Amino acid sequence: MTNAGHRLLWTIIALLMVAGAAAALAASLGALPGVDPTAALLSADLVSRWRMAAPWSTLAAAVAGLLVALAGQRLLARELGGPGGALRGTLSQPGRRSGRTRLAADVLADALVRDLTDNPGVRRARVVLTGTPPHPDLWIRVDLTADAPAAGVREHVRAAVRRFAATADCQPAHLDVTARVEPGPS
Template sequence: MTNAAHRLLWTVVALLLVAGGTATLALTYGTPDAMVLSPALLDGWRQAAPWSTLAAAVAGLLLALAGQRLLARELRKPGTALRGTLSHPGRRPGRTRLPADVLAHALERDLTGGPGVRRARVVLTGAPPHPDVWISVDLAADICGGAREHVDAAVRRFAVTAGCQPAHLDVTARIEPGRP
């Protein structure tokens, strides 16, 4: 869901809760022994005794499950990896769809092909047209130079190939311990 959809959903939930509380307050205001449910409704509930209780339990279970799923989606980490596909409109009618994990693995392969790069890890986050690119590279201890230029060139090739410019680029380089 988009941020706007989440805001709309929580606004609707809040309005429903406020409306329910206001209606209950209006019904019981000023009379300490006021009943919220009418006697006819209570008699109907009692006549359908086993099924009404079962229906209330099922409805409560469904609402609890829906609430649990909603909270789980809201409480997940915001920086999770980009999932799905990067969609890019072409010059002619149609779209090019690229799986995000394939793009990340391709950039990792490109980075490890450079001099002195032992290992690379790439994570794509953020919005698909302009994703955030998080790169971690492990460099050999005896590397003299050229690693920065290699990473810059790999990111430029990635931007041209994927058809999107990274909104944020974070590169972490670690040098393996060894002989200086």
């Protein structure tokens, strides 16, 4: 999922929670027509039906709560885990003659980080490979010094990605570069 998709998903979740809270507040203040703020939250008929269905009603509520908690945990783990499906192991390419060339994905990512940090304007870099070869997705984050020239760094990143593609013999299907500028001295 893209960054825009993540923002949209969390915006929808936040709006649903705010709408639910606003409806509950309006009902408790008597601002909703047809709702008595002094009435019980659950009617006597609903409470008696709940008790008649025991223990299945309690079990159903527990299972529903567990499913919602599991869905929330999975969503949170995906959000905090960074780009999903990080490429592990090796990139394997057929050779020009018989045989294969195998390159460790972590070694390739580390080499690209070293190449990116060769520029004096780049303080730190992080690279994540996702997807499948021969067209993996490439996620790059560079932290720039306050005085780094944007055009020079942009060209340096482009050249580093070209060298990466030539070395690994794989053209990235998707390239996502995030640049953060660190604040300069006061």
